[in-house]
Structures are given as structure tokens and as C-alpha cells.
Amino acid sequence: MPGTNSALRGRLLGALLWLCVTACAAALTTPARAAPDGARRPAAGGGVVSDDPASWTPDVLDGSVYQVVQVGELMYAAGSFGSERDAGSNQVRRIRSLFAFDARTGAIDTRFRPVLDGPVTALAAAPDGRSLYVAGSFRSGGSARAPYLARVDAGTGAAWPGFRPSTLDGPVARLVLAGDRLIAGGSFQTVDRRSRPALASFDPATGRATGDVNLRLAVPRHTTSGARSPIKVTALAVTPDHRTLIFGGNFDQVAGRARAQLAVADLGAGNVRLDPWSTTRYQPQCSDHFPTYVRGIAVAPGGGWFVVAATGGGRAGKLCDAVARFDLAGDGSPAWVNWTGGDTLLSAAITDAAVYVGGHQRWLDNPKGNNSAGPGAVSRPGIAAVSTSNGRALAWNPRKDRGVGVFCILATDAGLWITSDTTHVHGEYHARIAFFPA
Template sequence: MLVALTTAATAAAVAIGASASAVSVQHAGLVGQDPVNWTPHALDGTAFKILAIGSRIYVGGSFTQIRPSNSSTVTTQRRLFAFNATTGAIDTTFKPVVDGTVRTLVAAPDGQSLYIGGDFTNVNGVRSRGVERISATTGASVSGFTVPEINGGVDELKLTGNRLLLGGRFQTVGGASRRGLAAVNAATGAADASVNLNLDGARTTASGATSAVKVTGMDVTPDGSKLVIMGNFSSVAGQTRHQIAVVSLATSPATLTAWTTTRYQQQCSNSFPTYMRAVEISADGTWFVAVTTGAKRTGSLCDTAARWDLVSQVANKQPVWANYTGGDTLLSVAVAGAAVYVGGHQRWLDNPNGSDSAGPGAVPAEGLGAINPVTGKAFTWNPGKDRGVGTEDIYPTTAGLWIASDTDTVHGEFHGRIAFFPLPAK
């Protein structure tokens, strides 16, 4: 167990800024496998998302109780809290009141506030369906920001220029049809009609399982020119797109690009109309990694992490590489320089020949794993984590790597829903 960060890492953590929401911090090497012991704990529910702004870390989820690492005192703080990025001390001045699960967080351009998204209907006693902007210091709602009525959950937020992009399970925004994908003005919250791609064609499995059209993951290139979306749809803007599409944000309105693949057309598990779970674009904007659930199916991309080229916008793309878990779900991904980190409730990576078992060459990666971004082969990095439903978020900072999940054991130690892996001292 690591007692404290190194001096260099501590200084780096303090310098964490509110960078563009589409860009992950890049590391020159792998983070350590032993998490620090000063992070606070969420004691119930799930931690879904982590965000760094200045010297604070913010955590959103479905939890209701938290406590410091060095105390047995339990505090009721529902669904969103903040703490010091280098000491873990819980910030008692940050006290938002949110009446439903917080699933996504994005720093606002001013560096003094953040956007939250999720399943809530009221924030700080005022109706706010699914999206709100709050003070990064107190958690109070920011005046002048009001979104239209959103008729379903918001699972993803991405900020690009003056647009706040929304992805999730909603079907309308302000009474207008916006199935799974929409935009609002980042300053006012007013509906932005420039993102209207008409997602359609909800998938149905052979057993009849289906759901409404939705976006389960999305990311924006660092230059803000392209948006990758994934989820339960079969067409976008009237054109066939099997669970994944690339949108040009350089045009107004936004338009569908020619990028296509049929590799996610195949059905996976009868339980999952869509098996797409998360996506992250590289820091140079030229490629991305998508992770999936879905169960073992030969020739499919079920239960994989796959790297895709984003430079050529053409049809019938094939992955640069695909790493198979052997039948276990992946829920989260972070493209962090030296490694692509993936999380879920997987037991192995490099396991194309395993089926709920370790096949030849399988690399242990319980709940967390790291993949070489060039070769697609797993590193032996394996902190060892209770699997549970899975690791919901992986968030790199200049000091190391944060994770959020629904379990409380990492590296054989108690870490309630949150853990931090520091970069090695130089």
C-alpha cells in the first residue's frame, strides 16, 4: 500500500486543469499496480464517473454514503462529492443536492464549474431533467443555464466549443425528436438544432430482446471536428450504421461521414440488443478504441477491445487489432499514451480461444487491464480488482490513473468504489 504520492507526482496532481473533455492525459509508461491508501470511499451503490478540476477530484454515481480513508465517520452525501486530489480530504463545502444517479461529468470552459448528467429530475431543489451546470466550489446551480425538458436518462456529455453534446436513453429534447443524441448551448443550456442525426432502427435479438434507440458511448476528436457514437441503432441520418458511426462536427448542421463497418452488425448475447459500451479517441485524433460486452461468439467483436482507424472516412472498415476477453464484459476504456486501459468484469485479456475460461496465452486482468496501443497485446499489468458489475470509468491525470466502480477491493486492499494508481517516481 502506498502511503503518499511522490513530491513530483503531488505537484503534478495539483496542476490538473479543466482540459478539453475529449482529450485524455498521456503517460510515458504504465502506472503502478498498488493504489494509494488515502483516497476516500463511497460505501454503497456505484461510482460511475470521475473528473479532475484544479486540485479537486469529483465523483458521480448512485452512492449515498461516503467516508474518509483515515476515519470511521460516515457522511451522507448522495450521488456526487468532491475531495482533494493529493490528500483525499473530502471537500465539505461542495454540497450539491441531486435526486437521481449522476452518470457523467464534464468540466465547463471557465474552470470554475462543471456539467453533470444522469437520471435526476431535480438539482438543488430546482427541476433539471438530466443535465445541470453547477459551481465547482459549492455545488450550487449556475444561474443562466437551463436545459429544455429531456425525457430520458443522459449517460454521456462531451464539450466541444460552444456545444455541449448529450448522449443517452432520451427520445426527445424540448419536445423535439432527438433519439439518443442531442446538443445544447454550453453557456445557456438552450437546445442546439445543429446536431440532429435521426438515429433509428433499434436492434432486436433473436429472442426478442430490444430497447429504445440510445447512445451508450461517444467521444470527440481533440480538434472538435469528429464525433464517434455507439449504441442501439441501425441507421443514422437515413443511412445504414450498425451500432457505430462517425459524425462530422465541422459542418453546420453536423453530418454523417462515410466511415462504416459491418463488424458490429452480428448479434452477440440474446440479452443485449446493443453490446457497445464505451469509446475513446487517441490524443492525436487519428484512431479510437471501442469496448463491448456480449458473450463469446466466434468471428464477432463481442467482449472485445478493438482499435479503429479514424483518418480515412471510408466504408467497410476493419479493426487494426482486437483483444478478446474470452466472454467477459468490458465497460470502460482510456487511451493514455503508453497503454490503453480497459475495465469491466473481465478475468483475462489476450483470450480469443477462451470461452468463460482461460485459453492458451490468456493474460490475467481481473477487472482492469492494460493493452499495448500498437500491437493490441495485453501487458502483464494486473492490479487485481473485485469484478462486480465492473469498472465503470478509467480516468488518467498527470499524476496517475483513477478508477470508479461498484466494488471495494483492489490489490487486496479496501478501496470503496474509488482507487488511484500513481505513476512511478522518476
């Protein structure tokens, strides 16, 4: 984030980034077993995707798209928008917060018409291939039987029979489905009036809270200038074998142990336990205007390592405004780091060929830049790819309008999806959704 921002702008942008950023982790970490109803797994091998987006993706005409997920041959797009249209069409459709379209042609599915009264910030495909979990800051509507969390029919958008979620006191920002656990992260502090700050699990069939994810997130961070924020989860991912949960957010303690902004948990049988893995690299303060700067987590297809995308403002040597790789069998030191030189990264996806990162960055390979191109910096506006082995920027450079940034990157066998708040990629009109063919 540019260091020239005023304190007020910094606080507002920090809050906006928290509201907008959503995880693609549920889609990126598809189970090792067959995906439901043809849902596609992360693209493997074959080099990076094309840098020229497909021409047929639908246009989202307002707001932001925070996440996409695939169920069968349909893509589902979630966000804060209210109007869409097919590519090349003048016919505007008005479906709020969540709509579906054909994954091969981009044609909007007019049968899917959910009714929700607020933004949708997270999605997860249900294992039956006929429904999906929906989370956000909505309070009610025909598709939601309770605030913040719902399950909807993938064909119609209607509320799914029998799914009546437990009562949450605040929004859900992240969802992952890990075996028989639906795990939610967000800014809620209680579940059914019991203390369960920012992280909880639910029965995927009924939506009722389960007690096995109770990691007692505590000690909300604050800056030396006095900026504070409640405990919350800003990033959430699960390994492909569903054995390990990785999460980040505004906390310095988990299960009574020091864990600065980033923690790993064991999802074995019984109650979820804090894993011994830890790092101190997210303990230092970055921005003066907001206390937490972890924004996105993506797990490698093999499950042995992950990356963290961060905001925070350029601070030499710290992991602010950078993407960093960590090995789950390592000592908590990053295997590599790539700095933007002062611009936010919000999202990431990993394939065998590359780590894709998105945000509102101008450069990569820029550890000495401070809102400028330092020695060795390369121009990579909005979206970029880096080497899985050393983190250096690859030649792939579609060039995207920066805006607030890329909120979601989803890798499938067919290619790479990105969502954002902007309208141009590769010098072409692609309103808030773009797809790069494999």
C-alpha cells in the first residue's frame, strides 16, 4: 500500500481489504478423491496459462466479484454486485451477490436465481455436486435461513432443505470444506452465544455448530499508533488430504500459544489441535493504520508447502506487501520471498508450473523499492506468476487494471480464473471476471 496515503485513507483501505478479500482455498485444495460431479481440480503441469484472456466470460457491471467456484459445468461468482450480462450482449440481468454461468461458454444461467440481502464473500462446493455453501455479510433472503451462512441449491439458488445454521454474531469471510467439517473464518466472536472467536466448524448436512474446532484465537493485534481491530480470520486453506488447516488473521495467540497472524492446525480425528509449526515472521508491525496484514493463503497441489500473500506497506526486511513460501516440514523460515515494493497482494494460487499472485501491485522482484521500482524490479501490474522453486517473477505478464485488486485466483484443469473490481485485462474489456486458458 503506498506510503504516501493519509492515515484516514490507510484505515479505510485496510477495512475495505478485509471486507473484500475472500478465499479460493476451498476450490484450490480439492480433495484427493474424485471431485464431485465433474468439478475440476487444480491445473497440473504444462507450463503457465495463456496471458490472453478468453473473450466469452460474462461482464459484471458494478461492485466487486470476490470469489468463483466450479460445480460440474457451471461456475458460480460471488460478490457485492447487482447486475451482469453475457459477453457481447446489451441485455442486463439483475441478480444480486451470486450468479451462475457456463464454464465453457460464459453464458449466464437464468435458472439460478438466489435471493440474498447482502454481499457474498465465500463459496464452497458441497460434496453432493448439487448444492453449494455460501457465506458473507447477508442477513436474510429467500436463500438464507440464518444470517451469514447458507447452503443453496446449485440449480435454482433456493435454500437447501434441512440446512439451518447455528447463530453467528458477525460475518463469515472464508469457507473450506474438509471431510465432514465445514470450517468458517471471519469476524464473528460467538456461535450460538458461546465464545468461538473468528474460527468455527459446522455440520455440512445441517449447518449446526460442532465443538471440535475450538482453537481459542486471542490477543488481537494493535499498532504503535493505536490502530486496533477485533480478532478475525482473513485467510483460510486446507491441504488436499484434509489433514491440515492453515489460517491467518488478527491474532497473536492460538490455543494458548504464541502465533502471530499465522497458524497451522491438525485436522485429525476428534478435536482439532494446534500444530507445532510456527513462524515469527508476521510478528513485526507493518502499516501504522491497521494491525494485521496476512490476506491470502494457497496450498501446493502436493500439500507440502504453502504461500502467504500480504499487504501492509513497504518495510525493509519484513514480509509486508510480499508473497512468501513456507514448507510445512520447515522451521518457520520462508523458503523464498518476493516483494512488490509497497503494493498490496491479496490472493494466490499454486499449480505445478507457477505460483500466481494478485493484488494491486505495480512490480515484483522489488525488495528495495518504496513505492518505486528499485534495482531489479519488473513491471507486473495486478496479476503475475512467480517460480515455485525460487519465487522469482516469471515472464507471464497479462497486465491488469489495478483497482483494489485481484480478490480470487482459481486454478482448474482448463485454466486460471481471476476476480476483481476492475474491467480491463491484457488491454481488453473483461469486467470483474477473466479466464486465462491453459
